[in-house]
Amino acid sequence: MRLSRYFLPVLKETPNEAQIVSHRLMLRAGLIRQEAAGIYAWLPLGFRVLQKIEQIVREEMNRAGAIEILMPTLQPADLWRETGRYDAYGPEMLRIKDRQDRELVYGPTNEDMVTEIFRAYVHSYKALPLNLYHTQWKFRDEVRPRFGVMRGREFLMKDAYSFDLNKEGARRSYNRMYVAYLRAFSRMGLQTIPMRAETGPIGGDLSHEFIVLAETGESGVFCHKDLLDMPIPGADIDFDSDLEPIVSQRTKLYAATEDVHDQARFEREVPADKRLSARGIEVGQIFYFGTKYSVPMKAVVTGPDGRDVPIEGGSYGIGVSRLAGAIIEASHDDAGIIWPEGVAPFDIALINLKPGDAKVDAACEEIYAKLTAAKKDILYDDRDERAGAKFASMDLIGIPYQIVVGPRGLEKGLVEVKVRATGVKDEVPVESAVARFAKT
């Protein structure tokens, strides 16, 4: 993409309304624009990041055997009355009347609707286990939306729902999502730790929050340091195998957010040199809730013995739009964002220091063409701008690598390759710069 033809509205000033660093950087780097309180438009660069996050989540859900569907944003209120949640949910649920005075809600979550879909079609245990998921916009009418996309009102969530014949099956489904989450967040360049959590309005008796460690995190977290070093299961993991060892290896170690933290237990269970007190951001939560929805909604299957039983359910959420902010909280410096490669809006930034100079233009075009042919996404700054402004913009928007092409280096046949995260710069021949990125 040539920047001269792109839409990248970078701001020079830091907007006043932003209280946290990710919100400031998302506004300054032209990722988002607020359209109403807690409601954002995703500008081109931000949209690319959102797509990358969504696609990683999709790939890991599919790998774990979940099946993608897409439920609508608006739901009939009657569905929520069946489970008693229409009254229980409170003012965070946006309630709507259509022109015929029929009551709708803008879905804040989908347990009720997906259970309705399940019961309409599935009647035998032979169709189980089943896990249906979607990635759709949700709405929660927060009293005080803030922190940009970290606590917005209209937000993009991936939510998966598992259906099993019995508790043992539900536990296996839970474990599959637990492992899929470890993989998904790791691919986004995040260090996340699953922490035992309260179940809240979703209900149930087993739940984990996945917490990104970030100095600027919203809540304090306490855990065993060994949780940081555990290997992430590889892409070849067999989701049909017994995943309990991977899960229990983690769950046996202390890990808690401040609202459920027990300092005495922490000190008792964790040796002093293994105690980690840090700050974190929740980016996902998984729940086992058993028959909470299947009993009131009569979602039953006929078991092997011919008797009808309500299914055992779980739900599994990932805050897709929230992650864009959380990743920035975990990965930035004074100059701007540092995107991990897996979610970067472009793979490489190409900076032309002297547009109009025939040699510099030719070298840039060659690099642009060859790396594009190698399926790399390049953002090529071909604008007639000061070098300093170009460097500052590219550092701000945080593309992982920069290739800088100027007349002085080119006289020696060299271009500069800069790693955004470390600031390390190398002067290398044009061909080496191309080869370095074309092969990966």
Next chain:
Amino acid sequence: MRLSRYFLPVLKETPNEAQIVSHRLMLRAGLIRQEAAGIYAWLPLGFRVLQKIEQIVREEMNRAGAIEILMPTLQPADLWRETGRYDAYGPEMLRIKDRQDRELVYGPTNEDMVTEIFRAYVHSYKALPLNLYHTQWKFRDEVRPRFGVMRGREFLMKDAYSFDLNKEGARRSYNRMYVAYLRAFSRMGLQTIPMRAETGPIGGDLSHEFIVLAETGESGVFCHKDLLDMPIPGADIDFDSDLEPIVSQRTKLYAATEDVHDQARFEREVPADKRLSARGIEVGQIFYFGTKYSVPMKAVVTGPDGRDVPIEGGSYGIGVSRLAGAIIEASHDDAGIIWPEGVAPFDIALINLKPGDAKVDAACEEIYAKLTAAKKDILYDDRDERAGAKFASMDLIGIPYQIVVGPRGLEKGLVEVKVRATGVKDEVPVESAVARFAKT
């Protein structure tokens, strides 16, 4: 994908509520489920089709130089007051009050919001031309939603918005979208004809509807037959070149829907043997509306002469969810859907006629593994079901090719390859079946 692990709720009976063939087939083939009047959930197979359509549109928008963003579903009412459309739009617009009594609308279209985004960032003609698009759920509160996704209330639309300094630029932007639409619909296997249209509530003085020819279409259409045979511009078309010849070659020929049809003119301009009277379905519409939004919203840029001028705008819609229905209307037979290859939910259906038979299972696994390795999406019916039921299901869901593997054929080393559209069957060696699809 193994059907034993998939979620494909095919219905045996034709649902009563469906009045048109695409709605009936979408319900029977398990593509969608109605959740409220005019509001649908997309089940796994339907979701795959929706994604394919969305991706084709995205690729053609990007090729034409449009830039993708994502605006929210909810919009502040005040934005619509600026253009006078809050009162003008009528009861089709879903109006919402949040917990603070702030007025929102569920966006039925986005001219107002995208103009707000544009004016916030763009101040110089040098940033033009600019075309911003998104694919997002919209809502129109139809009095009588019907025909499934063809006239739903919550629907997925791609809408693009062009910004130009003057009328000539706007015309070039209009032509780019005109050509991109020809390409996008063609890739979906559709024969579409652009027809001069009324501009309606979007405003403006130049508009074309893109009409799919289908016997079961919603409205009568009249056009010159030569419009059917014009070549579609190739993927290598240069969108920076003058596209007027491609556009005017078409616009000079008579083409009109029944609401603007002029029979006398039709007979005067079109020789008798070239007159086509048919039925059609609208799947896209493009508008040039000039300064209709830029003047009231003060979306101005500084021109080369230093004076501020309101931008010249256009908008360009494609009914992404509607297309799933329109494609079925245009491509089905008595047995079910016939998906064009570009939008098919799977590339190939693999039917195991005798699961449990070691030889048949092994042949199926080999074909499944090899074609999956060749990046083909296979739906493998590995269920223990009657052959007749398997054939009927696969014909109903309309995957373009079927590979049928049974014990009798395998004794001679043969499997059957069936083309869904023609019904033509070939008995070929396993290796030929694999080679036929692996190379394409």
